[in-house]
């Protein structure tokens with residue numbers, strides 16, 4: 001289960017001026033969060049809200065920092081865990097990361113914590129972030145907070161990594177010049193949906209020209225139908241520009257969720273919800289009991305997570321579980337996805353057997369392998385002979 005390290009709460013309380021143990025103060029934050037959630041999730045309000053620089057408002061900034069930064073902080077762990085299986089982080093002297101749409105620094109801080117939790121890869125690595133945002137106040141606030149963050153972090157971990165963060169203030173919608181430098185990793189979280197649709201080609205060009213040949217791009221978006229489908233659409237556009245999808249897809253062709261107008265694709269990961277988030281949830285009626293989000297990891301090299309998890313490129317017997325397991329009287333079923341397509345996978349209780357038993361315990365976004373199943377059109381039938389194994393959990397760990 002994902003968990004935020006303890007030092008983060010004392011950092012947060014210092015920079016937000018909110019006592020995270022005070023129900024009265026949390027109630028005030030919750031009221032702001034409730035209003036923001038309304039704007040973020042209501043389609044007609046969303047546009048208006050995101051195109052006004054909402055984070056530059058002090059109260060909104062506080063709500064974002066305490067609630068949204070915390071509930072988004074750990075999401076980057078999953079793609080980073082998945083990338084780590086490729087050996088990408090091993091033995092790097094320098095790691096240069098571009099974070100597009102940094103805001104108050106969620107992804108930069110989440111990545112720094114992940115690196116310290118995985119210190120074995122980074123003992124001899126110098127890490128440099130470029131934090132890009134169009135709103136100067138956001139970056140300035142983040143830089144101010146970062147000092148407190150790094151101080152708390154240094155007190156928490158016995159070994160620390162050399163980290164540098166350089167700001168870059170510009171609007172990617174109006175970017176004529178690309179970076180003359182290329183990055184090992186580019187991260188874009190909760191930002192694609194704030195870039196007007198017609199200008200997303202600029203974002204794609206920026207990513208395309210900014211990523212190293214062996215680098216990785218991580219995109220994270222909310223699990224809402226509209227934002228998730230927008231991400232899948234961007235995924236398909238990346239493929240047309242010569243990118244390969246490393247994860248979560250076990251295919252490099254178009255996304256089958258976009259073949260209908262009702263499907264989308266997201267993960268749902270367990271986390272140890274901090275007590276102050278639980279209290280805000282009660283008032284704001286948000287309920288972040290789990291972390292739900294959509295993500296894409298892309299590269300310019302033809303690499304896929306399955307190459308490392310299975311030891312071979314196998315897009316036929318390995319599947320990403322793309323729905324929850326639905327349990328009904330007499331059967332269990334879910335949707336799985338790979339090169340064959342987005343398939344409805346059904347197991348009747350009467351075909352229960354020791355080799356297919358693990359199917360009853362699968363979770364959304366795990367990778368499973370199945371052998372000896374029956375396939376018809378868009379359906380997979382599990383039989384008594386079908387062998388089912390889990391090969392990756394939805395935190396990206398084997």
Ligand SMILES: C[S@@+](CC[C@H](N)C(=O)[O-])C[C@H]1O[C@@H](n2cnc3c(N)ncnc32)[C@H](O)[C@@H]1O
Nearest residue numbers: 101102103106133134171172173189190191194
């Ligand atoms: C919802 S916040 C996300 C912040 C952070 N990545 C996170 O996940 O919490 C989106 C950020 O993207 C920035 N942004 C939106 N459109 C942008 C653009 N065209 N150019 C640069 N930054 C942009 C906003 O100013 C805001 O700080």
